[in-house]
Amino acid sequence: MPFALLDRWASPVPDPRKVAWIGEHDYAHRGLHGAGVPENSRAAFAKAIEQGHGIELDVQRSGDGHPVVFHDDALERLTGETGPVLRRSAAQLGAIALSGSAETIPTLRQALAQIGGQVPVLIEVKSDRDTRVAALCLAVRRVLEGYTGRHAVMSFDPRVSRWFRIHSPHTVRGLIISEGEDRALPGRIRRRLWLWCARPDFLAYDVRDLPSRFAARQRRRGLPVATWTVREAEHDERARTHADAAIFEVAGDPAGDVR
Incomplete structure (x- = not known):
């Protein structure tokens, strides 16, 4: 009961009309x-649009301050180049081929121009302890200005949701959570603190942690729950039972467990 009261005060639920589309x-x-067809490529987005699926994508900040659609903070896994993404300009990154294809790294602006509101998009803002979160969030917000398609930003980093709550309150924002092995009391406390800091409009929860008492409580009080990454029939059943939406990959996708 004390946690329920604190949640209601420290992390109020959004207007359902703002977040209904998530589910x-x-x-x-x-x-x-x-x-x-590489991950986070224009070809991958085109296939999703063709089949009527929403899109989840990742953004990093380029060296000249533009949000680019790329999962890792370094180039090695996904390209033939090496080194941090942050050491290249958006134009330089846009000239780098994604491994096994003629696709190149798009900017967020290019990706949103392609999607054009045809399907909703969840934008994961990647960060670490050294990330200048305010600069990255501001860069993303500038790209989102004027974009009328359904969209949301989300991150493991509660500072991202907090920034958008303060500086772009109309933007739908999510907190990504993976409980992993951190399920003892310290982990439960951390998740509560992240929730209160972020004040998200929805949660994106690791499917391996479902069912989760924490996720269920937040869902009951009005926070939609999307779950990632749904790859197997068992995952699909969990998603249908314990979440409002699935963030999925089809069998044979090469991304593995890289977050």
């Missing part, structure tokens, strides 16, 4: 990618 779609994780 109206499932979302292709980094686009509908697979053999010959």
Whole structure:
């Protein structure tokens, strides 16, 4: 009961009209990618749009301050180049081929121009302890200005949701959570503190942690729950039972467990 009262005060639920669309779609994780179609590529987004799926994508900040659609903070896993993304300009990154294809790294602006409101999009803002969160969030907000398609930003970092709550309150914002092995009392306390700091409009929860008492309580009081990454029939059943939307990959996608 004390936690329920504190949640209501420290992290009030959003107006249902603001977030109802979250549960109206499932979302292709980094686009509908697979053999010959790299993750977070325009080709992967085109396939998702063609099949009517929402899109989840990742953004990093380029060296010249632009949000680019790329999962990792370094180039090695996904390209033939090496080094941090932050050391390249958006133009330089846009000239780098994604491995196994002729696709290149798009900017967020290019990706949103392609999506054009045809399907909803969840934008994961990647960060670490050294990330200048305010600068990255501001760069994302500038791209989102004037974009009328359904969209939301989300992050493991509660500072991202907090920034958008203060500086862009109309933007739908999510907190990504993975309980992993951190399920003892210190972990439960941390998740509560992250929730209160972020004040998200929805949660994106690790499907391996469902069912979760924490996720269920937040869902009951009005926070939609999307779950990632749904890859198996068992995951799909968990998503249908314990969440409002699935962030999924089809069998054979090469992303593995890289978050």
